Amino acid sequence: MENIQNPVANRFRSYLPVIVDIETAGFDTKKNPLLELAAVIVELDEADQFISRESHSVHILPFKGAELDQAALKFNGIDPYHPFRMAVNEKEALSQIFKPIREAVKRNKCSRAILVGHNPAFDIGFLNAAIKRCQIKRSPFHPFSTFDTATLGGLMYGQTVLAKIAQAADLEWDSDKAHSALYDAKQTAKLFCKIVNRWKQLENLEASLKKSKL
DSSP, rough: OOOOOSSSSTTTTTTEEEEEEEESSSOOOOTOOOEEEEEEEEOOOSSSSSEEEEEEEEBBBBTTTTTHHHHHHHHOOOOOOOOOOOBBHHHHHHHHHHHHHHHHHHHHOEEEEEEEETTTHHHHHHHHHHHHHHTSOOEEEEEEEEEHHHHHHHHHHOOOOHHHHHHHOOOOOOOTTTHHHHHHHHHHHHHHHHHHHHHHHHHHHHHHHHHHHO
């Protein structure tokens, strides 16, 4: 894609929102490995509305010396070494995901991406640990700033659990597909776009009402 008609640069201080979801073999960023990584890139359409533009996902092999928490594997249903996963090593996985994100940052005239996640401290922690292990010099993501759809969901719908927010927002939610990084990232992206677009509509309505009173 070339530079688009409505770049995102002016919306979030030159940051491009990228929705990220990961699946891991535990909760320790240093000991437990990434197993799945998915990213959904959102951009503005011709009507200046955020939409999911493209999605990318990859299955990842545990890094050498990684510890696998069996309770975590039972929860997400992942067999890390199953041959049909077509998993790649951590560095290759990050390269595959970061390449289209960097391209999107450039065409939207942004300075870097900002991670959007549901309770994103978990995602950014594991992502930063993997970046450090792989000695990647510059991540496309801001190293610590994030957007949290749990907070946004609480603000807009009074719910903080992703499935319940989706239900309140009239979005589909398939419990059988949940805890797949790609599915969760796509649903979170739909939610993020809906909330941000709705907020913009409310801002425009308020501005219009103020103008009519002048």
